[in-house]
Amino acid sequence: MARVAIYGASGYTGLELLKLLARHPHAQVTALLTRQDEAPHLSEIHPQLTGSFDLRLENLSVDQVAERADVAFTCLPHAASAEVCADLLSRGVKVVDLSADYRLGDAGTYQQWYGHEHPDAARLGKTPYGLPELFREQIIGADLIANPGCYPTSAILALTPLLRAGLIEREGIVVDSKSGVSGAGRTPKLLTHYPECNESFSAYGVGTHRHMPEIDRVLSMASDQSKASHKAIEVLFTPHLVPMDRGILSTIYATPKGDATPASVMAALKEAYANEPFVSAVEAPPATKHVAHTNRCHVYGTVVRGKVLLVSVIDNLIKGASGAAVQNFNLMCGFDETTALR
Amino acid sequence: MARVAIYGASGYTGLELLKLLARHPHAQVTALLTRQDEAPHLSEIHPQLTGSFDLRLENLSVDQVAERADVAFTCLPHAASAEVCADLLSRGVKVVDLSADYRLGDAGTYQQWYGHEHPDAARLGKTPYGLPELFREQIIGADLIANPGCYPTSAILALTPLLRAGLIEREGIVVDSKSGVSGAGRTPKLLTHYPECNESFSAYGVGTHRHMPEIDRVLSMASDQSKASHKAIEVLFTPHLVPMDRGILSTIYATPKGDATPASVMAALKEAYANEPFVSAVEAPPATKHVAHTNRCHVYGTVVRGKVLLVSVIDNLIKGASGAAVQNFNLMCGFDETTALR
Amino acid sequence: MARVAIYGASGYTGLELLKLLARHPHAQVTALLTRQDEAPHLSEIHPQLTGSFDLRLENLSVDQVAERADVAFTCLPHAASAEVCADLLSRGVKVVDLSADYRLGDAGTYQQWYGHEHPDAARLGKTPYGLPELFREQIIGADLIANPGCYPTSAILALTPLLRAGLIEREGIVVDSKSGVSGAGRTPKLLTHYPECNESFSAYGVGTHRHMPEIDRVLSMASDQSKASHKAIEVLFTPHLVPMDRGILSTIYATPKGDATPASVMAALKEAYANEPFVSAVEAPPATKHVAHTNRCHVYGTVVRGKVLLVSVIDNLIKGASGAAVQNFNLMCGFDETTALR
């Protein structure tokens, strides 16, 4: 049994994490952290959890958390998260960090995209990236995991098998992604006010979204196992907002290479994921609803008019956040990887 | 040609009003008021109006407004609105007040439901209620109109013909109403944050919604033309939030009286609205989509298991707000009542 | 371990049932029935189940099913369902019937509302109604269960405690219900074509919906444990269609009796469900999203303007159909009632 603390339980990733942990036979949630002094009952924050947990949010010190918990999940804003992670790790608490803080490889890139200095830069580049399908060996038994971003998960799972199989060029990749609104978090804003984004579809963060360097780095790393010194991958990533709660679909365009045909593209995807419990290569373009409320990813590929075209779908809150976090937690703690995720 | 000023143009009723006025051959929008000092262009606030108006919001004094405008529409919060209305009226500017400030009949009821003293109490009870189907004669040529609430419009248009025809009792009326989210305004709040209210349906304001006394008062007034001293009507009103942008449907239950049959109920509705351009009695229960983006109201009635059951639908932003406001404006100014509203 | 067959697996209740059974440690799905001769793989019918079951739909005889399965779930249209149920029971297969066939008490009422003779009338009135919160003792170990309708579940769970506590009158109950679109099934129709029902809200089946006599019967039965010969309950039930996938909210109006106050109403609800794993009395009007994707029901009650007002919410496909079916299955087979439902 692992005792679990959660920082940032009041948001959507916190909610999904708690729903999954409620079903986990080897996890016991012992602390829900808040920086406020009121201590609301969890069911006031998330009426969905009425009857599932009899817990209040608490304003505890890191020392108090370390006494109560073996593992912590941090669902905090970037920078704030790394500070807490460093403190927890120094007290022997394992951490799955759902923020972006440990996903990039170096302090310079972090500063460039996040606009401030990294509070725990020494761990950058050394923390496993929590995509078990690509980095399982590094995750098993680790103390700290950088839980992947939602868009990157959808892009990386689709592209890596084709890069590894030499079926697409490393240059000129376009990732056109579409996400449900829960990806924008739980803080009310005009952009995500219901009558603004309902019945509407828009692009946002054109050329500036922070998941772009994350995709670059992980694709470069995952596709280049020989660590040969060729140029890092740079994708053009465009996120869009879909009027639905959850789900990401990425449509990806890449330049074919070698023997890229519809059949060889599908074969590469199938082979890569033949033994993966949560990723399937599917024969027709998938819909986000096929994987909503699951930890699964469906990927599809073909060749059209001189381009390799890939489509991948995930639930942004589960495989794109809290489900992946539980999958990583299982690997870190030695539980069956699929526990609570089927 | 009437020169028009709008207070509170940045919200949804402001937007709909501007869309309607853009088509109005006898209205010229000359001032859009704001209390901030930046003067954003209207198309920054409402990209929907790109190309329709070349206007900026301005922070003008009431004197300045009085120089530029013959009529003002006030889409301000209650209390703030009445203060502005009084100032405008004293300078000879006609006003359609879209706030709730002049809808109730007396200062005591206002204070009870709105929680503060009325800033212009002398006009309470004397200002025409802007439902032309019931009070057209009072509206024509008036200087100030209390533009009706959205829920009250849907309830009053359905119930009044039956009360007048003596087909329902005045006691025990239940109004179960359902509204799209735009009715909650444009200020972001958790309740109307997309992932909270999308794919969800809820009741709110149970027993406490301020449209309840408005329905009481107007029904009492409209149904009792002899002003006999019998007891005022008190309805039980329950609003609900529907995951859609716009539209109100009210399902209404009343105790039959006299010769109430499905046929006589429909006949009373048809007769009442036979010559109305915007209200139709329809033969089957209507959907909100039948009247979305229009100034129309559809009403349906029958008798089921010992109750008269009525269903009415409107677009909450048009017949329930800005369309009614233009209808009132037309009557105040002597234009054809349907101008810009077909 | 119970071996399970499913009739009608291609609809939405079939899908939800399979999702739940995929997590059930004591159920093994051994047959999915179809009347067509193609034998599509389950993941073609429901891409959501890719990787969960490696099964094809099959056109099997009842004898073949009886060899493979201990329990069958029937998600068939009425009449068709009762025919299959009778055949299965005669071969020793236990049945949870998700159709309406065994929910009413007598053949005459059935004929009146369903328009044809009942194919297995002898079992009417003797089959337990599968609402464990009210009829648990009859369900345990039974061979056939009439799984409740979705709307009736929401109404009956809210009303029964108040009828039993003598806090509301049996006459004049109004049940104003709102359901997500999945309640209308998976067969494409104009009414449920996306651009027709999206962004719209409507009443339907006014005075004619078949769940009305079901609510009447079960409320009469559940509230009148002394079987005194007083008049049966007749509710006025109005269903509405909400533009969302799933969820039912019922707003219920009843005439207070005895000591009905907001406090006593809530107390009666709390007491009734204090030990129930899936029903909670909640302190504020609930939203359907609070129980979406769960087997839970939240109920709320108060008194407003001379009426007892109740609000209850369920997921129509889970507590209103497939979750209740699994709950009944657990009780019939002697498993823990909450297995696969937490």
Next chain:
Amino acid sequence: MARVAIYGASGYTGLELLKLLARHPHAQVTALLTRQDEAPHLSEIHPQLTGSFDLRLENLSVDQVAERADVAFTCLPHAASAEVCADLLSRGVKVVDLSADYRLGDAGTYQQWYGHEHPDAARLGKTPYGLPELFREQIIGADLIANPGCYPTSAILALTPLLRAGLIEREGIVVDSKSGVSGAGRTPKLLTHYPECNESFSAYGVGTHRHMPEIDRVLSMASDQSKASHKAIEVLFTPHLVPMDRGILSTIYATPKGDATPASVMAALKEAYANEPFVSAVEAPPATKHVAHTNRCHVYGTVVRGKVLLVSVIDNLIKGASGAAVQNFNLMCGFDETTALR
């Protein structure tokens, strides 16, 4: 005054057309055609038009239509439409064809993509393509107009100015488009059944959508005014289904050429549409809601990571169908181009 007949009035483009014509001071709708013998009132087919038209659908011969109408709009399936168009033209009735029948340039391409012989092949390649922003001179006074497809409108309006300005290459253009569900028509199908496509996002018609050759042809034609013999443009077009009623957003990726910078790209768009009443170059990526329920198109362009990136939005039913049809009708008949469209 032009007398107008409509073929296929019962679908969504028919509905939008009628809404626009209801406001048109110079159009009088005199015939609504159906091939069935029942003659339903228009308000039974479209309750939205209650009170707007007192017309029934009729099964009339082309001769009868020619007596009643000066202009016909055909909202029929392909092939069926061309047959009617030819018959109408031979009787002197002008036609705006909303089907795809006259959009392609030659009979071979038509046969390849539509799978049957063209019934009126002689008019292919000679019929003006009804995008006034590009082909106004040809439309004025024409007898037959090929009304553009919705996706092509969004792609062509964005791309043509850049092709003409020499800022993008003709090769390697990717058009990633997203459409609301009304684009799929009014016939119920599983794909557009509410619980299937709501809360879901999917790609469809990957590599096979019939709007792809239409975009190819019109871009080639519009961008190559010298008719030099260089290679025709071939775009990679991927349509997606968005859970909303209406709106198309196209995200377009092209290879920069010459002096392509964010500023020069925007400048080319602004210059192209400076005098157009319905197309605006906007400074930030637009949302479909900015143009919903209007005849407008907003386009935005920039350069990101070595690609020119364009975003355009339209209402698929208005600028993408019925609004464009009215715009063409105005030009054909000599009315002000913007009549009924502001």
